[in-house]
Each structure stands twice: as structure tokens, then as C-alpha cells.
Amino acid sequence: MNETNYSDLFDNLLPAFGETLEMCGIALLLAVLLGVPLGVLSYITAQRSICQNKLVNLVVGFFINVVMSTPFVILLVLLLPFTRFVVGTSIGPEAASVPLGIVAIAFYARLVEGNLHAVDNGVIEASLAMGATWLRIVTNVLLPGAFSGMIRGLTVLAVTLVGYSAMAGIVGGGGVGDLAIRFGYYRYQTDVMLITVLLLIALVQVIQTIGEKASRKVQK
Amino acid sequence: MIKFDNVSVSFSNKKGQLVNAVKNVSFDIEDGEILGIVGTSGAGKSTLLRTVNQLQLPTGGKTVVNGVDVGGLSGGDLARFRHSIGMIFQQFNLVSTKTVAQNVAFAMEIAGRSREEISRRVPELLDLVGLADRADVYPNTLSGGQKQRVGIARAVANNPKILLCDEATSALDPETTNDVLRLLKEINAKFGITIVLITHEFDVVKKICQRVAVMDKGELVEIGDVFDVFTKPQHDFTKTLLSHTFDLDVPERLTLDDAKPLVKIIYNGEKAEDAIVANVVRNYGVDVNILHGKIEYINDKPFGILIVQLIGTKDNLDNSLDYLSKNTYRTEVLNERN
Known part of the structure; x- marks a missing residue:
């Protein structure tokens, strides 16, 4: 058993916390920027939807399924060449953000698609009857209608990403979860593990609370 | 004029069976008339109505509106064509994230009307349907009858020549139904809009329609002046449909x-x-x-x-x-x- 040096721990904890926020933040941003369009694309190209396209639907669906069904640790390693190509390095929090971002995009695309399905079909039919294009239906009916659900989805995604980011240590991504594994688990410092886990729980709680409040606020 | 020319619609249902929803239906709807299509649920009347604005493509025959074969339209032509046809629905189908005024404006935005025209016309339309004071509320605070009024304002926003009503009063109580029907009659008289109305209630037809088409199992079984069909039903199905209003049972x-x-x-x-x-x-x-x-x-x-x-x-x-x-x-x- 090692003695725990608390001042050392806090010196480590603060940057780790920053790394977690950085990785999850980048991934969330990517999820919003690319996951939303991907989810919309999957929804509108489906059979009998407003912009039916079998090929696009198949490709999008396949991408999402492949990413979601591959265990994250394996995805992290598989994507190393791609990561190196995108950020120029395969280690550090930026590098970990790439696979994390890809998972986030796929995961959020599915969540968004589910929220879009919850939008009343009759309203879409009414819009079509008025002569609306699919783009107008997406921007005026589908996205506003799914907005509150999408915020809730983003909360779920953020919480999941905090969990996934613990595995970022494999590529030297750092973060609170990594700290918990390295110090708490490998070095048997149970108190460190406990502190970091408590920190993670607090972080998840905060995300959940903000997410729920925001989602309720936009609901009409 | 709307012309159903031997229109058939069939599609496969969820179990993969072929359903013939509409079978070889032919009849004409004159400009400016209020025509009712009655039938029990599953009679194909909704499907037939949807061929008028191509929400449904006929699988056989064609629906012709003012000389244009609706099935042949696509892209911008179809969009422009749809601007000239209003439609209201049983479940109102208002955009819940838009206010009453925004819902009406939405129809005009789709039709590419200018901002000035929209801001001038929306209050007029809300006035027409008696909801001028509810312009800035969201639909979920309205009653069913009020929602349908918004639906009507939205449907006539672009001065359509035709108004399609899909069970527009079926979700309303009898009193509200009468209000909405009166409004439809007023709109028909004022603007000369052709109204095609689908319902399973003969009472609705009796109140506002001049002519009625009766459908059963996808087929047109009878069409004529409402008074004639009502007083002298020819087809057995029509007689059954009317029996509850006209069977005066004596011991x-x-x-x-x-x-x-x-x-x-x-x-x-x-x-x-x-x-x-x-x-x-x-x-x-x-x-x-x-x-x-x-x-x-x-x-x-x-x-x-x-x-x-x-x-x-x-x-x-x-x-x-x-x-x-x-x-x-x-x-x-x-x-x-x-």
C-alpha cells in the first residue's frame, strides 16, 4: 500500500478534471455539429419518409451500427491511424477526443433519430400538403418538435461520454477516470479511487440537472 | 374541377398483404360545390381524398384537377400545385412549437409570400376564424374547436381553390362541429372555394353538402344530390348507413x-x-x-x-x-x- 500524498493528488486532480472536460466537450460539440445532421439524414431517408433514399439510409445506418457495436477500447485502438491523420498525434486528450467524438456522433445520431420519430406524423403530412420542401419541414417542424428531447439526449450522451473517457488513458488522454484507474486501481490507493469516483458522480449530477432544466424550459 | 378518372390505390400493409384501398372510382367534383364523401372507416375515402394533392399516388387511373394530372407532378410544380389546395385534418396537425399566428404564417412562408404580405394577411385570417385575440398563444392552450379554426385559417391562407377536409369534425363535440361546419359554409360562400369533405357521419353531410358520394370497401356505390341520396338511397350500403337516422321502429x-x-x-x-x-x-x-x-x-x-x-x-x-x-x-x- 502506498501512502497517499493529498497535495500531490490535488495537483493531479485539477488538470485531470480539465482533461475530462476537454475530451467530453470536444466530443459533445462534434455530436451536435455532425450527429444531428446524421440523425436527420437517417430519419428523412428512411422508407416512406420525406426524402426517401435507400442507399443513403443504408450507409448511414451501417456507420452508426458499426460504431455503436464496437467496444470503445477497441475503437480507440482501431482509430489510431485516423486520429494521427486528423490531429497529428495519437496521444493526449486531443487524440482521445477523436474516437470519443466518433462514438458521440453515432450515439447522438441515433438519439436524435428517435426524437424525430416522436414528432407527430400528422404535422409532417400537413406540411407536405401545404407544399413544404423536406428542408423546410426539417427546420420548421422536425427539429423544433424534437428539440426538448434532443437536449435530454445530449444529457444522456454527456453522462455516457464521461464514463467512456475513463478509457482514454490507453492513449494517454488523461482525465479523472484515468486517474481513478491509475492511482486508485493499479496502485491500490482506495481513497484516491473514492475521491475521483465521487468527483465523477458530482459531475454527472451537475450535467443531469442542467440537462433536465434546459429540456423542461424549451418544452411547449 | 376535380375529376377522379378510374382511380385505384393499392398498397401492401404491414403484414405484406396487398390492400386495394380504392377500386376504380370515377366521378367529378364541380367548382364551388361542397361535396361530401361518406363511408365507414376503411372505405378508402381518405385515400381517395389524398390523391387530390398527391399525398397518395394512384396506382391506377388518374386524378385530374383543373386539367392537370396530379400524379404527373413533382418537385417545384407539385409544391406550387399544393399551395392552391388547402387541407384540414381530424387531429388538426398544427405545429406545436409555433404560435397560432406563426402556424398561419407558416403556410404563407411555404408559398413564398413576402414578409409584408404575411404580416398583413395573418390578422385578417385570424379575424375570419374568430381567433384574433389568440394570435400569440401556442396551440396546446386551445380547445379542439379553436385548433380546427387555426387549421382552417392556415388552409385558406394562400387563397386556395380547393379545401380538403379529412374527418375535420370527427374529434369535436356536436356543438363545436356545428360551429366549424358553419365556418366552412361561410368560407365556401364567401370565396367560392370547392370543399371536399370526408366523414363517417351522415349528419355532417346533411348540414353542409350539396352532393354526396358514398363509398364502401374502396368502391363508389352511390353519388348524387344529398337530398336525393338521403330520401331515396339506391344502394343497400347507403340504406344501411342511413338506417339509424331513418328506421322508425314500431312495435x-x-x-x-x-x-x-x-x-x-x-x-x-x-x-x-x-x-x-x-x-x-x-x-x-x-x-x-x-x-x-x-x-x-x-x-x-x-x-x-x-x-x-x-x-x-x-x-x-x-x-x-x-x-x-x-x-x-x-x-x-x-x-x-x-
């Missing part, structure tokens, strides 16, 4: 007494105002026992049914029956006479 024991003919007198229009029954009593010395009766007003024309028992000598009875059949719309003897 069976009365029909058994064949010495006293039980007569169903149907009278309409101007004859309804003559004192026919009184004349029978006076001129033929026959006693008239009124057992049941009902008067309906269709397009403001009275249509009445009386079930009476005639009591008198055989000659007098024959003469009075003769008089009745000559002076009423229809006279039927309900029990067999020997």
Missing part, C-alpha cells in the same frame, strides 16, 4: 294487424306544408293514428317521415292510400294486406 304487434294498414309516409318540400293527413281523415272517413314521426331539414328543405295506422272500410282505405301515394313523396305499406 311488432302493430304490424301484425293487417286489417289496419301501417303506412310509412315520406313527404318533402312544398308538400310537407299541406295538410295531407287531415285531408285523409276529412275526405275518406278514415281514422289516422300517428305512431311515429320525424322531420329532417336538408339544405333547408324539409323531409319528414310519419308512420300512421289507418282504420276504416276497405274501399276508404284503398282510396286514401291512393290519395297518399299521389300527394306525398313516397308512401309505403309496412304490413302485408290481403
Whole structure:
């Protein structure tokens, strides 16, 4: 058993916390920027939807399924060449953000698609009857209608990403979860593990609370 | 003019079976009329209606609107065509994230109207449907009738020539139904918009339609003037559909007494105002026992049914029956006479 040096721990904890926020933040941003369009694309190209396209639907669906069904640790390693190509390095929090971002995009695309399905079909039919294009239906009916659900989805995604980011240590991504594994688990410092886990729980709680409040606020 | 030319629609359902929702339907809808399509659920009336604005493509035949084959339209042509056709729905289908005014404006934005035109016309439209004071509220705070009024304002926003109503009053209570029907009638009279109305309730047709098409199992079984179809249904299905409004049941024991003919007198229009029954009593010395009766007003024309028992000598009875059949719309003897 090692003695725990608390001042050392806090010196480590603060940057780790920053790394977690950085990785999850980048991934969330990517999820919003690319996951939303991907989810919309999957929804509108489906059979009998407003912009039916079998090929696009198949490709999008396949991408999402492949990413979601591959265990994250394996995805992290598989994507190393791609990561190196995108950020120029395969280690550090930026590098970990790439696979994390890809998972986030796929995961959020599915969540968004589910929220879009919850939008009343009759309203879409009414819009079509008025002569609306699919783009107008997406921007005026589908996205506003799914907005509150999408915020809730983003909360779920953020919480999941905090969990996934613990595995970022494999590529030297750092973060609170990594700290918990390295110090708490490998070095048997149970108190460190406990502190970091408590920190993670607090972080998840905060995300959940903000997410729920925001989602309720936009609901009409 | 809307022309259904041998229209058929079939599609495969979730179980993969082929469903023939509409079978070889042909009829015309004249400009400016209010035509009702009635039938039980699953009769194909909604599917047929949807071929008018290509929400449904016919799999056979074609729907022609003002000389244009609707099935042949696509892209921008289809969008422009749809701007000239309004539609209202059973579940109103308003955009819940837009206010009342924004919902109406939405239809005009889609049609590419200018901002100034929209801001000028939306209040006019809300005024027309009596919701000027609810412009900035969201639909979920409105009652069903109010929601349908917003639906109507939205549907007529682009001055359409045709208004399609898909069970527009089926989710409303009877009083609200009447309000909405009155509004539709007003819009038809004011703007000359052709209204095609789908319903499973003959009462709705009776209140505002001039003509009615009856559909059963995907086929058109009868079409004609509402008064004619109502008073003289030709097809068995129509008779069944109407039976609940017109079956005046009398106890069976009365029909058994064949010495006293039980007569169903149907009278309409101007004859309804003559004192026919009184004349029978006076001129033929026959006693008239009124057992049941009902008067309906269709397009403001009275249509009445009386079930009476005639009591008198055989000659007098024959003469009075003769008089009745000559002076009423229809006279039927309900029990067999020997």
C-alpha cells in the first residue's frame, strides 16, 4: 500500500478534471455539429419518409451500427491511424477526443433519430400538403418538435461520454477516470479511487440537472 | 374541377398483404360545390381524398384537377400545385412549437409570400376564424374547436381553390362541429372555394353538402344530390348507413294487424306544408293514428317521415292510400294486406 500524498493528488486532480472536460466537450460539440445532421439524414431517408433514399439510409445506418457495436477500447485502438491523420498525434486528450467524438456522433445520431420519430406524423403530412420542401419541414417542424428531447439526449450522451473517457488513458488522454484507474486501481490507493469516483458522480449530477432544466424550459 | 378518372390505390400493409384501398372510382367534383364523401372507416375515402394533392399516388387511373394530372407532378410544380389546395385534418396537425399566428404564417412562408404580405394577411385570417385575440398563444392552450379554426385559417391562407377536409369534425363535440361546419359554409360562400369533405357521419353531410358520394370497401356505390341520396338511397350500403337516422321502429304487434294498414309516409318540400293527413281523415272517413314521426331539414328543405295506422272500410282505405301515394313523396305499406 502506498501512502497517499493529498497535495500531490490535488495537483493531479485539477488538470485531470480539465482533461475530462476537454475530451467530453470536444466530443459533445462534434455530436451536435455532425450527429444531428446524421440523425436527420437517417430519419428523412428512411422508407416512406420525406426524402426517401435507400442507399443513403443504408450507409448511414451501417456507420452508426458499426460504431455503436464496437467496444470503445477497441475503437480507440482501431482509430489510431485516423486520429494521427486528423490531429497529428495519437496521444493526449486531443487524440482521445477523436474516437470519443466518433462514438458521440453515432450515439447522438441515433438519439436524435428517435426524437424525430416522436414528432407527430400528422404535422409532417400537413406540411407536405401545404407544399413544404423536406428542408423546410426539417427546420420548421422536425427539429423544433424534437428539440426538448434532443437536449435530454445530449444529457444522456454527456453522462455516457464521461464514463467512456475513463478509457482514454490507453492513449494517454488523461482525465479523472484515468486517474481513478491509475492511482486508485493499479496502485491500490482506495481513497484516491473514492475521491475521483465521487468527483465523477458530482459531475454527472451537475450535467443531469442542467440537462433536465434546459429540456423542461424549451418544452411547449 | 376535380375529376377522379378510374382511380385505384393499392398498397401492401404491414403484414405484406396487398390492400386495394380504392377500386376504380370515377366521378367529378364541380367548382364551388361542397361535396361530401361518406363511408365507414376503411372505405378508402381518405385515400381517395389524398390523391387530390398527391399525398397518395394512384396506382391506377388518374386524378385530374383543373386539367392537370396530379400524379404527373413533382418537385417545384407539385409544391406550387399544393399551395392552391388547402387541407384540414381530424387531429388538426398544427405545429406545436409555433404560435397560432406563426402556424398561419407558416403556410404563407411555404408559398413564398413576402414578409409584408404575411404580416398583413395573418390578422385578417385570424379575424375570419374568430381567433384574433389568440394570435400569440401556442396551440396546446386551445380547445379542439379553436385548433380546427387555426387549421382552417392556415388552409385558406394562400387563397386556395380547393379545401380538403379529412374527418375535420370527427374529434369535436356536436356543438363545436356545428360551429366549424358553419365556418366552412361561410368560407365556401364567401370565396367560392370547392370543399371536399370526408366523414363517417351522415349528419355532417346533411348540414353542409350539396352532393354526396358514398363509398364502401374502396368502391363508389352511390353519388348524387344529398337530398336525393338521403330520401331515396339506391344502394343497400347507403340504406344501411342511413338506417339509424331513418328506421322508425314500431312495435311488432302493430304490424301484425293487417286489417289496419301501417303506412310509412315520406313527404318533402312544398308538400310537407299541406295538410295531407287531415285531408285523409276529412275526405275518406278514415281514422289516422300517428305512431311515429320525424322531420329532417336538408339544405333547408324539409323531409319528414310519419308512420300512421289507418282504420276504416276497405274501399276508404284503398282510396286514401291512393290519395297518399299521389300527394306525398313516397308512401309505403309496412304490413302485408290481403
